[in-house]
Every structure is written in structure tokens, then in C-alpha cells.
Amino acid sequence: MATAITEGIKISLEASYQKEFSNPNMHHFVFTYKVTIQNCNPFTVQLLRRRWEIHDAAESLKLVEGEGVVGQQPVLEPGNSHTYLSGCTIKSGMGKMKGYFYVEKLNDGKMLTVTIPEFQLIANIFNN
Incomplete structure (x- = not known):
């Protein structure tokens, strides 16, 4: 699990390879990731936008930006x-x-930039 705290916001992530939805012969590797966002501040915040950098060993950097997370802009009161659960696909079995x-x-109304810590995408293609 990867964890980071920035501006009093704790981000924790856990990724899982989805073998049943992947096809290594077609260079299609599917991953899901679970993200927990915790407000450790004494004030309320609202998540408005996200920016992901997806690094694939077989490709260059892919950027994904947009409003909220999985269609929501959650408001987090103190504590x-x-x-949420989301996913991505990459062409190689290794990425981050x-x-x-x-x-x-x-x-x-102050805007805060919160770091999403780096986490690995590694296909365990040899496990059952």
C-alpha cells in the first residue's frame, strides 16, 4: 500500500492485477486500484479535480485529467x-x-494540491 499526507490530506492506494480481464498475448493488462482520501484537517474540503500520470514500460507517459473521482466531487468534513475503486489498462505487465x-x-476557497503517491502496476501473470 502506498500512502502520503499533503496539506493534511492522507491518500492511501492499493492496486490489484485483474488476470481474468487481461490478455497478455494481446498486450492488454487490466488493473484496479482502491483509493482512500482522508481529511486530517480541522476544516472541511471538497475534492474538485484529479490528474493521473500513468507510466507504462511499453509506452510513454499517459495523462488523465478531469473533474472529481468516478463521477463524484466528495466533501470531506474533518476526520x-x-x-473509491477505479481501474486502468496498460500494454505491458509493468507500470506505475x-x-x-x-x-x-x-x-x-483556498485551493490545495494533494500528492497521490506513486504505486506500482505489476501483472503477476504466473500466479493462478
Whole structure:
């Protein structure tokens, strides 16, 4: 599990290779990842945007940017957390992801840039 705390926001991630949805012969490797965002601050924040960097050993960098996470822009009161599951595909069995969440402090409108820690995408193609 990868974990980082930036601006009082704790991000924890765990990735899993999805063998049943992958096809190594066609260079198609599917991964899911579980993200938990916890607000450790004494103020409420709202996640507005995300920016992912997906590094694939077989390709160059792919950037994915957009509003919220899986169609939501969660509001996190002090001490609360939000967990979601998402996924990605890469062409090789090895890669990594990292990025940023952009959150707003709801008490004063200040924007915070929160680091999404780097985590590995490794296909365990030899395991049953």
C-alpha cells in the first residue's frame, strides 16, 4: 500500500492485477486500484479535480485529467474519508501511477494540491 499526507490530506492506494480481464498475448493488462482520501484537517474540503500520470514500460507517459473521482466531487468534513475503486489498462505487465488531487478548503476557497503517491502496476501473470 502506498500512502502520503499533503496539506493534511492522507491518500492511501492499493492496486490489484485483474488476470481474468487481461490478455497478455494481446498486450492488454487490466488493473484496479482502491483509493482512500482522508481529511486530517480541522476544516472541511471538497475534492474538485484529479490528474493521473500513468507510466507504462511499453509506452510513454499517459495523462488523465478531469473533474472529481468516478463521477463524484466528495466533501470531506474533518476526520472523514472517502474510498473509491477505479481501474486502468496498460500494454505491458509493468507500470506505475501517481498524480494529484485538487481540493478546495470550503471555509475560505483556498485551493490545495494533494500528492497521490506513486504505486506500482505489476501483472503477476504466473500466479493462478
